[in-house]
Amino acid sequence: MSYALNMLEPIQNIVNAISGVVAIRVNVERYMGLMNTTGEVFDSEEVIEKYGDAFNEKRENWESLTGDIEFENVTFKYPDGDETVLEDFNLKVPRGTMTAIVGETGAGKSTLVNLVCRFFEPTKGRVLLDGRDIKERSLSWLHSNLGYVLQTAHLFSGSIRENLKYGNPHATDEEILKVLENVAPGFAAKKLKKGLDTAVEEGGDNFSAGEKQLLSIARALLADPRILILDEATAAIDSVTEKTIQEAIKTAIKGRTSFVIAHRLSTIVNADLIILVNEGRIVESGSHAELMRKKGEYYKLYTRQYEAISVDM
Numbered sequence: 001m002s003y004a005l006n007m008l009e010p011i012q013n014i015v016n017a018i019s020g021v022v023a024i025r026v027n028v029e030r031y032m033g034l035m036n037t038t039g040e041v042f043d044s045e046e047v048i049e050k051y052g053d054a055f056n057e058k059r060e061n062w063e064s065l066t067g068d069i070e071f072e073n074v075t076f077k078y079p080d081g082d083e084t085v086l087e088d089f090n091l092k093v094p095r096g097t098m099t100a101i102v103g104e105t106g107a108g109k110s111t112l113v114n115l116v117c118r119f120f121e122p123t124k125g126r127v128l129l130d131g132r133d134i135k136e137r138s139l140s141w142l143h144s145n146l147g148y149v150l151q152t153a154h155l156f157s158g159s160i161r162e163n164l165k166y167g168n169p170h171a172t173d174e175e176i177l178k179v180l181e182n183v184a185p186g187f188a189a190k191k192l193k194k195g196l197d198t199a200v201e202e203g204g205d206n207f208s209a210g211e212k213q214l215l216s217i218a219r220a221l222l223a224d225p226r227i228l229i230l231d232e233a234t235a236a237i238d239s240v241t242e243k244t245i246q247e248a249i250k251t252a253i254k255g256r257t258s259f260v261i262a263h264r265l266s267t268i269v270n271a272d273l274i275i276l277v278n279e280g281r282i283v284e285s286g287s288h289a290e291l292m293r294k295k296g297e298y299y300k301l302y303t304r305q306y307e308a309i310s311v312d313m
Contacts, residue, residue: 040079041121043138051138063137065145065226066130067095067257069116074125076111076280085111086280089125093273098253100260100268102301103277109261112277113229116259118142147225147252151232153216155204161196163204163215167222176222183218183248187211210245217248228258242267265302274298 043053052058070093076086085108093099101109114120115127118134127134134142147167155163164176173196180188191211192198204212213233220228230249246267252258262268269288276284276291276298284291284298291298 041118041139044135047136047138051141053138054140057138057140062141062144067226068128068130069093069227069257070128070131071112071115072126072128074115074122074127076115076120077123078120084280086115086122089280089282091275091282093257093259095257096255097272098258098260098270100262100271100274101277102262102265102268102274102298103283107277108280109277110231111280113231113259113261116227117146117148117229144223145226147220147223147228147256149213149216149220149228149230149233153204153209153212155200155207155212155215157202158200159196160192160198160200160215163200164196164219164222167219168224171222176218179218179222182251183221184214184244187214213245214248217245217252221252226256228252228256230258230260232261232263265298265305276301 043051050058050061052061071089071091074086074089075084076089077084089112091112101112103109111120115122118127118139121135129137129142156166161173161176164179165171168175176196177188188195191207200206204215207215217233230252233245233249242264249260260268260271268274271288273285274288274291275282278297284294284296286294292302
């Protein structure tokens with residue numbers, strides 16, 4: 001039995017080694033497949049020559065962005081679908097204004113901001129930034145001017161400093177603390193026991209949903225973006241915390257062109273422009289007061305939500 005066991009052990013080790021090599025080979029193939037994937041959105045050679053790419057940015061040629069945005073006869077289909085999401089869509093968004101986008105699920109709300117971010121290209125038509133086609137300048141230039149706050153904020157394991165510096169790797173502690181104070185006065189002093197060295201668990205599990213969202217907004221603002229996108233930024237929090245987030249958002253959008261995707265219509269009543277989108281088209285547009293006076297689809301949607309809140313209370 002002893003001899004048999006001594007013979008089986010090295011054989012077992014060889015089998016385990018072979019299994020490991022096979023597993024590594026599969027992972028290497030997946031990795032290489034990912035690295036060799038060509039993106040569907042890319043810069044032309046002329047743009048790269050002038051503005052550089054993600055690995056060699058020619059920032060000396062980057063122009064400043066003021067924030068005027070225009071959709072010009074935009075039609076869009078997702079690359080893997082046949083359904084037209086937007087059709088002959090036109091919209092002008094002046095610099096420094098807050099535009100709220102509302103509508104049912106699948107109406108095309110997220111598609112609008114995805115096109116502004118150039119995550120996809122229009123099937124037809126153009127998206128203009130400061131009067132120029134978005135394709136005429138580099139993705140790196142565009143994304144350096146964007147701030148994006150998702151519905152579900154995500155924090156990485158590490159420190160608060162490391163998490164916020166994703167927005168601006170060159171930011172100093174003073175700049176980080178200033179942004180935090182602007183977004184949520186007293187937050188750093190009350191919530192961060194070790195200041196910017198306060199540890200963050202994976203996913204930010206040691207912070208509440210509202211606290212994570214405040215940190216997410218601060219991270220976006222640390223990059224000082226000219227265009228700010230808030231995608232259901234208050235959907236995953238309670239009504240009390242929502243007030244704090246709303247105050248942070250008011251600070252965040254000052255002087256910036258901003259897009260707010262919202263289901264809670266009470267959060268966008270102060271928007272400069274509200275557009276109701278349905279099946280890829282603008283059904284109604286205007287301020288909250290104007291749309292309420294029209295007593296159209298937005299009025300019905302708003303009153304239904306108000307009645308539902310009243311019943312819950």
